[in-house]
Amino acid sequence: MCVRMAPPLALVILLMIHRVYGHYSCGVSYSRSHICALKDSSVIMSCTYTYPTGYQIRRVFWTKSHLLNNVELPDVSNYPEYNLRFYYYGYKWWYYYTMRLSHVTLKDSSMYYCRFITNVHAGNWIGYPGVTLTVTDLQVESPERVTEGDSVRLTCKSSCTLTDRATFIWYRNSQPLTTGIIGNQLNLWRVNREDTGRYSCGVYGQSYISPAVQLNVRYSPENPVISISPSGEIVSGNSVTLICSSDSNPPAEISWFKGGKFVGSGRIYSISKISSDDSGEYKCRSINEHGEKYSAVTLNIMYPPKYAFLSISPSGEIVSGDSVTLICSSDSNPPAKLYWFKGGTFVGSGRIYSISKISSDDSGEYKCRSRNKHGVIYSDAVTLNVMYPPRNVSVLINGSGEIVSGDSVTLICSSDSNPPALNFSWFKENESSAVGSGQSFSALQSGRFYCQAHNQHGSQRSDAVTVTVHDDDGRIVIVIAASSGGLFIIIIIIILLLLFIIQGKMVNKRPAIHEYENDNPGANRYRTLESRSSDQYNTLTTVHPIPADHQSGSS
CATH class of the missing domain: 2.60.40.10 (Immunoglobulins)
Structure with missing residues (x-):
């Protein structure tokens, strides 16, 4: 118009x-x-x-x-x-x-x-x-909610139908897409989390590109991963941070568990001044509306020995001949090396220290030392008290007095035992019945006597000693008993030498010496050395001459 x-x-x-x-x-x-x-x-x-x-x-x-x-x-x-x-x-x-x-x-x-x-x-x-x-401009129309596994259709829309025939182009994160384009639509089949991104569209031959629209593909959490800071060896007293990483959409809520016990929430879990009590298995749980997943990680805390404890097996009374085991228990990380000491002397290493056929020589204070690169500690000392039956039983003669008829000599029984022997029995050789009891015994007659010491672990007898008693007929008898020890042998030798010297002097004074087979009270008495022997004891008997008044009477 x-x-x-x-x-x-x-x-x-x-x-x-x-x-x-x-x-x-x-x-x-x-x-x-x-x-x-x-x-x-x-x-x-x-x-x-x-x-x-x-x-x-x-x-x-x-x-x-x-x-x-x-x-x-x-x-x-x-x-x-x-x-x-x-x-x-x-x-x-x-x-x-x-x-x-x-x-x-x-x-x-x-x-x-x-x-x-x-x-x-x-x-x-x-x-x-x-x-x-x-x-007109272009706008991308997309579903508001997309879950992994859904099929999605995106539409490139304009306010009017373009006059010129248009070939549409699609972009994800500014990178062109080549598949799924039908007209002004982009079809995504069974989307996954990799399809998440910013989508835009344009027309082939034109410079204009639509504003991008974010396509959020929602999905359950991936397996969470725990990282530990600082990495490497964790020593008690340090501060440690655990970080839980998990990919999910929407972002997951993070919870922390030690074993099966809830200990915290949030992506970061921190422990200041960590101790061995904090060692264990930690998990973080990642959860959103589409699912939940757990991690697994063990926190291994290094620490010096916290204690060293010594135990004895078997417990109770230890008797010589038994087998005894000492066990050292210690808590440390890394495991400590264990060493054994008796008093201040090193005697072995390892968790177990065994003594087979224990003896009294093994009695004493024992302790173990626990040591790793972070520190050292000693156990309390434990005393090994080895029980054993009497041993080294011997008879001692109380004094060396002159023994005549009607007097007695006191014999004392000594022994080494644990616990100390409290029961003593006295026997006369070749007699089966005891002639006395107690640690001391008064001998009233001549003979060979021995003692037997008892405790709850056994008994042992001594060697016999000889006791000689003479009638009181003007003779004085001196009885000396000694063990086979070197000191007593020396004493016997000295006495023998003295007797030989005395005898020599008597010979010089008398023109002739008469030896009698039997003692005659009216005759002069000559010194006689009588030597008796046993396994471990010797008895020396010396007969002195009769006093002068008795000699004159006999003449």
């Missing part, structure tokens, strides 16, 4: 004018009446026109206004917002005029009209209706 532009008049007057000038012939047509253009693209609008014979075209242009009472409609090229984006081509005498608008924006959406002006004052026309330009 060609509308003639006239001075401002009412519509009725315009119709009257139309009749007056009814002989004219004009027309404006457009190649497209509607254009849907993508933002930032270029748009071309073309019109063709005719005008009455005899008129001359002075000017052709495009305008956005179609007000009939506006004589001077503005040329679009004069709008500041079209500066450097607007271009005309074609000539007014070609009856064809084209406008090109580049880098269109949403504000460029409007109706555009082709207008021409002739040399006749009333010969200005505009093509009405004009060309409707709609500028």
